[in-house]
Amino acid sequence: MPMFDTLAYGGEKTPVVFDIGTAYTKCGFSSECSPRKIVPSTVKKAKTGELVNIYDISDREELYRLLIDFVHLLYFRHVLVPKERRVVIVESVFTPTMFRETLAGVLFKHYEVPSVVFVPAHLMALFTLGIPSGLVMDCGYKQTIVLPVYEGIPVLKACQALPFASKAVHNYLDAQLREHGIVRDSQGEEKPLSSVKDIVDENILEDIKVRCCFVTKLDRAQQIHAVSAGIKDAELPAPPPDVQYPLDGANTLTIPGKIREHTFEILFERDSEEQSVSTLLLDAIIQCPIDIRKTLAENIILIGGTCMSVGFQHRILTELYSLLNSPRYKNRLALKSFKFHHPPSKRNCVAWLGGAIFGIQEILSTRSISRDQYTKNHCMLPDWCSLYDYEESDNHSAILLKKEASKEVLPSVSKSPRSPVVAKKV
Template identity: 20%
Template sequence: MDAASRPAVVIDNGSGYSKLGFSGNSEPSFTIPTAVAVNESFLNQSDSSSNGNSIAQYNAGIMADLDFFIGEEALSHSSGIYNVNYPMHHGQVQNWDTMEKFWQQCIFNYLRCDPEDHYFLLTDSPVTTPESREYAGEIMFETFNVPGLYIAVQSVLTLAAGYSTPKSDMTGVVVDIGDGSAHVVPVVNGYVIGSSIKSFPIAGNDVTQFVLQLLQERGELIPPEDSFDIARKVKEMYCYTCSDIVKEYSKHDRKPSKYIKQWSGVKPKTGVPYSVDVGYERFLGPEIFFHPEIYNDDFTTPLPDVIDSCVQSSPIDTRRALYKNIVLSGGSTMFKDFHKRLQNDVKKIVDDRIAASTARLGLDVKPQPVEVNVVAHSIQGYAVWFGGSVVASMPEFYESCHTKEDYEEYGASICRTSPIFKGMY
């Protein structure tokens, strides 16, 4: 059977989690931490072997290549002879050898497919270098011998998911906040305006760190070995976005029993049960997106201002359309009422600018208001993967992929860009 007649493999790699599955599905088959635990004891033994025995070193290298785990299994092997590595940081691949190991397990152990029988769609950060796309192409074509590869920009796939606007109008601002990186990306008719991309230095991992910091400063007795994992679960279960931080403090102080939650667990080493009170952390965690100075003195520009700056730096004839379709993507945008707070804050910035301009110019005619709309959806946590599933289901997808034959003829440079085909916009 021809590979083009089979569903494509869609892999969305993020700094914190990776989503894996096949095109045509409505949700990924697996969502796993982007972590690799490698048994390096074989390599250590080979390094200390006497007389530089090349056969022993070769065998040790083979064993080290075979003995590794990824995802939750990797985290469970974090102690002992295994060394846990995270191949991606801030949305960029930092260790290609580890990334290759991760892909190997994804394909053979999780998806259980032969890579030679499927086209592949990989996702990519909008700020990734062309050289990184070349490395990804080399690994896919040389190591896994895939018949075709398409590397898509994550923000474009978010709009291709189709939960914000009709696919015929792929214009909008994508606010993509994952575990390790956050970007605000303007897209017009399916094309990224690269010069207007804005990075935001706070992501989901920072919210977890801040929640943990608040709990520890208040003196909550958290087992040190599980502290970060507990803070992450507290964030995911209890945190929400408030409309006014002062009013929220007052509500908590008036009726603490109504708002304070309890996290209960058992200390892994002693088996002693414990409980942690979760109070102000519930709304202070996500608040760092709107008041980043409470977490980091080095950055004082709130996320709504970054979004506004992104739109204002885009071509003037696209701005109204961009404000009208601000699309959320990534697990760290899933906090309750996050989209409402973001919409209100961006709308206030825009309205204040219009009012100031009208007063300064002394205009008698009231200008037409600018519509600001922040779009949220239940799938926004895996919107990039779902967009990839939708795109890879289109007939044009297979025609637009870089093929193995193209790679052998022209080299890895063909992977620097992937064409946008008509079905995407």
């Protein structure tokens, strides 16, 4: 058991790694190759008993109380260790500042952990593969984020994002099933799904998406988009067969093949600004310096649960080659090939595994924020989107440089003739 590892080795306790995502949270230890548990990022309210997502809470005080219960669940039911361990938090670059500050307050004040470090998920994906540069696409639950990383440094100005991911797929699937889905009861009677209330929830939609739906090929998708755009003489391709999905012991849902094939197309449809999940990769490459574009195009990493869908990577690859010949990118990019990495774990656990690898490095102690530092900084965390942290750091560095410049090198005490005094220059 991990709670006895310090008795066996006599060293520092293994850090705990939390990847708190919008839909699911991965928790485990830095010495392991996979998370101990993957649980929904929901917590039950004490008064009403309602399950709420921790990212949907906008009130700071309420979020503080709910995070106490949520972290207690992670510590004492899933990882089963005392609190006196370093903590590694794998987060998105777009994590709200209020959420990370509240989470830090819960860990430092309530649970009194020795130190906490917040690491970006896109950078941790490169730790898993052991490469310094790459173009990381994180397609999760609420949004898709593409962030280039070159020599271990995220290129933040080239970051691209769209509010289309698994949640948009669920909403489209729910609407289509309620319009075209047919439910058959145990007596063989058929009725539309819209007539049955509260029978398809979020968990069932996700299960249907994973088991029954897939990302279709580009040529069939072009025919589907042509029909939806109202192009004359455009015809839909022959749909795949229907499937029977058991809802409970008495009802069976018939899912048409058309819905199975069209569900994921919402991610690849162009919006009013001609953007889709595929264009995010090329737009991110264009925003980077020209001498690193080839390196990024040959080191593409897909992470997130949505990227695990059947046919997702193949569709992204064919879309990229097709977009290179479009007027929007033909004269702006001179790329000839794209290459994808195959991570050693499931794509939804790649960022967590990178955080686990980072947690066993010796540099963890220098990059973490200790409880004493947190108290001295008046419970403030350094944030990449806050200019105040950088200005304060620059002022502190300037003061140190002035002090060093004002110092003089004193002559050493020896029998040799005194050497001239030389002022140290910066």
